[in-house]
Amino acid sequence: MVNTTKLNLGGAHAISYKLGFGLLPFLIFGVPLTINHKISNLEFLQWCWAAAIGTLLAAIFLLICDKTFLKNRRTKPVPNSWIFALGAALGAIKGSSTEIIASSWFHIAGLSYKSIVVRTLNSSVLGLLMISLLSYVNFWWHSIRNVREELAQDLRNFESTFLPLNMGDDQLLREIEERLADAKSAFVTKFTGQEVTQPLEVAKYLRRMAQELIRPMSHKINERSGGRFKKTHFIRQLLLLLPEAISPSLPWLVALCIATNLRIAVESYGVWKGSVFLVSVSGLLLLIAQGIKVTLKNLKPNWISILTIITVASLINTILANLINNFAFQSKNPFNFYLTFFWTITVFFLVLTAHAATSLSMLEIADLENKYYKKYLDNLKQTLMRNSQDVRLAKFLHGTLSTQLLTSAFRIENLSKTMNLPAIKNEILIAEQHMNIDLAPKTHQEDLNLETVIRDTFYKWGSLMQISGIFEIGAAEINSDVVMGMGDLINEVLSNAHRHGGASNIDLTLSATDSHLEFSAINNGQAIARFNKGYGSRLFDEVTGNSWNIENLPDNRGVKFTARVAVESTPNRKTN
């Protein structure tokens, strides 16, 4: 999907001083002290103090910016370049002031004019990267929030017609029936006082009934069922998308790695050896990122595994960097294990989460189904299975019932327009009150009874053919899918006999064994000249698992169809 939202780091969602303050404490410990001599514990503490004061100065600078040139950014956005400059300046202030304070107030050895310049440059690059990243995340975060608010508003619009959540199926059905009854009563009340009613008014009412009553109910049921719009906590969504964020994050990871290690490497090892160190550490980071990607790809992603793997990866990175530092380069520098570990894990999460947030916004705004939905299909499948009843009901309400009402409305409008009809007599409308909208057979499919299905099919076709039959079927507990399948199969057999054979008589037998239903149908219609594969044969294949046969009886006496359907059945009882 192509998101057309223009990236604007200096607009309403530009870095705020509150967010900036949240980031700054990281800077205190973020860059390890690597002056070219072994520092004591006291010096380390002093360095932290200097870094804290430097951070405070940077925070004051950010506050001033926020109150001056960034003040009207919501209405008058500043260019992206200003945000980059702000980040660089922030880093420079923090880096230089820390270095100056450390050398002039605390007199930490190893600091010089040259090191102040190097640190200032280094910190400005780091600041630029960090502030850009933060603004980038903030921008997408707000974009997502806006979309979410719009969606939430849409949902609130339906609020008044929604049913309460967490109702049992029976309660829900009762509620729907009550609502339909209310709607019908309102319908009758509306039209009772008048003698005649205009067709267009009726159509309008039907339309309203479908759109304002039935559809919202189906939406609510669909929501209740979870299904495709299953909600996952936002933070979990971010975590689950971290694996996908690794590839696009690599440039950020490398940039941050180089920015943070450049000065350390050059100061510690000199230009050439330092460059080799830098390349080694960056390569290591890339390698580990790739490792995380591969591991997560082969693992069912959940937030625990992601957190664990990234923590372990950071630990490995720290240990290997330590080894490179101490053994490969035989450095005399102290290597602060905890700081490096803390820094690596922070960088991993910051960069990956930034990209996960942007990926998420893309997915949310466009089509959650595409990437995210498919990736976690297993999870959703379970939800769908659990809620298939609700889904069926929602589909029935949304599809069949409301479509019936809308189609009726449309046809009445059409007829009244094209035929110039007079008003409809109200007695006809009043009779509509008794229109039976039968929810039960469509929703409680597990209650389907084979006998009922057969009786229903016989009733439909009985007027067109003489149908007789003997049925010896299981008492109960025939799977509802089998019952429905048998209903379709019998309907198809009857329709074929009538349509293709022109049969006037058909004899059916259905009996059950412990594991199978045996069905046969003999009609007196015309013999089949050529059997074509089509809808019927597909249906038979599906219902019977290819256990069916059709043959012409000798002497043109008709056609015989037999089928065998696997089913678990209870001891026989005889029905006729």
Add this chain to the structure above:
Amino acid sequence: MRIVLVEDEVFTRSTMKAALQLQGIEVVHDTGSVGSAMKIAEITKPDAALLDLDLGGGPNGIDLAFGLRRILPKIGIVLLTGFSDPRLLDIKVLNLPTGSRYLVKHRVHDVEILVSELAKSIHLSSGSKPNNEKVLNPEFKKISDAQIETLKYLAQGLSNGEIARLRCVSEKSVEQAISRLVSYFKIEGGTHNKRVGLSRIYFQQSGSLPNG
């Protein structure tokens, strides 16, 4: 003229009955049920039957037409439906009984057309003119049954995989059928819009959406 009116939608049925009565036609029975239509027709022996094609599950209007012809060989048959091509309702539809008339609802601009077609159907059924052709919408003549079936499933919102499973063909075949339909109806736009465009055509041609 005495007719039996079979339409499963109560409002449409009542409005049509009122309109026909205004034209001086005696509606001897109006119903939404095949069984009821057959029983009453046998007793009242109407001159013609005005039938809806889609009568819900089970027998459709054409099945009923053949049933009526069996008990009343000279009855005139008029099928009035929203489906511009009967294959859109059921791919297995047969030829119509001899002399039957097939009317698409949105093309009937006046109730007098109905009256005239009912009269024609009575005349043709008692004559010898055969009607062995399948009713095919000229716009759909070059579309195969398989493509119509795909169109129908597509309009029901099924994915290519689901359609393939129902039709017992490969997804590739479904994709090909869809792309042929797209090029046949000259639908433009992205993949998603093409499916919506095809669904729109289905609903227009089945009378659920106005044309144009």
